[in-house]
Amino acid sequence: MKTIMVNGNSLKWEEEMNIDLILKRKNYTFKMLVVKVDGKLIKKTEYSKTFVQPGADVKVIHLISGG
Amino acid sequence: MKKSDFFSAHDPRIIPILQNAVIGIAGAGGLGSNIAVSLTRSGIGKLVVADFDKIEPSNLNRQQFFEDQIGMPKVIALLENLNKVSPFTKYQVHEIKLNPENIPLIYKNVDIMVEAFDKAEMKTMLIETWLAKFPNKPIIAASGITGWGKNELLHTRKIDNLYICGDEETDLQAGISPMAPRVGIVANMQANLVLELLLSTK
Numbered sequence: 207m208k209t210i211m212v213n214g215n216s217l218k219w220e221e222e223m224n225i226d227l228i229l230k231r232k233n234y235t236f237k238m239l240v241v242k243v244d245g246k247l248i249k250k251t252e253y254s255k256t257f258v259q260p261g262a263d264v265k266v267i268h269l270i271s272g273g
Numbered sequence: 274m275k276k277s278d279f280f281s282a283h284d285p286r287i288i289p290i291l292q293n294a295v296i297g298i299a300g301a302g303g304l305g306s307n308i309a310v311s312l313t314r315s316g317i318g319k320l321v322v323a324d325f326d327k328i329e330p331s332n333l334n335r336q337q338f339f340e341d342q343i344g345m346p347k348v349i350a351l352l353e354n355l356n357k358v359s360p361f362t363k364y365q366v367h368e369i370k371l372n373p374e375n376i377p378l379i380y381k382n383v384d385i386m387v388e389a390f391d392k393a394e395m396k397t398m399l400i401e402t403w404l405a406k407f408p409n410k411p412i413i414a415a416s417g418i419t420g421w422g423k424n425e426l427l428h429t430r431k432i433d434n435l436y437i438c439g440d441e442e443t444d445l446q447a448g449i450s451p452m453a454p455r456v457g458i459v460a461n462m463q464a465n466l467v468l469e470l471l472l473s474t475k
Contacts, residue, residue: 238393240400245433247404265432269400271445272419273304273391273456 208260219260225253228264240267279361280316287472292318292361294471297383299371299399300324301347303451304415305389306337306354307460308467313355313362315468320355321383323367324348335453371395373402380407385470387463388414400435408434413466417441418459419451427458429466438462 208219212232220227225241225248241248242265248256258264280288294317298305301324309320324347328338332347342350348366355364367379376399380386386403390396396414403412417426417439426440439459445451 238397240397240404240435242404242432247401249401267400267432267435267437268416268441269393269396269414270416270419270439270441270443271391271393272417272443272451273300273302273389273415
């Protein structure tokens with residue numbers, strides 16, 4: 207089975223897997239996120255057109271108000 | 274006070290490294306004011322702090338300000354308080370709302386950036402701006418600091434040059450601000466990480 211890593215956990219890779227689909231599969235509904243794929247920052251406007259390859263290392267950082 | 278007296282209880286090997294460091298702090302509220310006080314006591318050479326807000330009574334539950342400073346711009350009151358702690362840190366303060374255009378100008382000379390905003394939108398904006406403009410300089414952010422207790426959930430996560438301190442899960446209820454102990458702990462986790470990064474790279 208082909209996989210990607212999301213925040214250090216393995217997730218099944220799918221054809222045409224973009225950032226929106228990854229967030230959906232992980233049930234991430236957070237509003238304010240910073241997303242990095244293989245060390246590269248992916249802005250919100252690029253989520254739908256950024257497709258990941260098997261083995262990709264995805265980091266999702268959830269920013270919560272309070273300070 | 275003589276400089277040698279202020280630093281007499283510091284490890285002498287680290288003093289020049291700390292005194293040569295320039296640290297940026299974005300926000301002077303619950304996180305920023307606590308971070309600035311800790312880094313000043315640590316003997317950091319220069320702090321660059323920006324915030325556009327004024328002190329309100331509700332800020333005194335967690336921020337390093339005093340009742341007679343209510344109404345003052347936070348950066349001006351912070352400057353006043355930091356100068357009382359130590360004259361051996363230089364302070365550059367900006368009373369300004371940070372945005373993607375002015376962040377690279379104000380913080381271009383810092384060695385490490387510390388995110389100390391209240392709102393998630395501002396945290397995201399700063400991190401995205403920083404990673405795009407200064408990918409090789411560390412940025413230390415905070416996420417999930419509200420409430421009380423749950424010490425065991427607080428942690429630091431490293432993603433390349435981005436570090437996140439907090440529990441990354443406790444969300445803020447509308448109209449309820451964080452409390453002094455937990456915001457103070459996370460602010461000091463951020464300040465502690467500044468020292469670690471400075472002292473491990475040299």
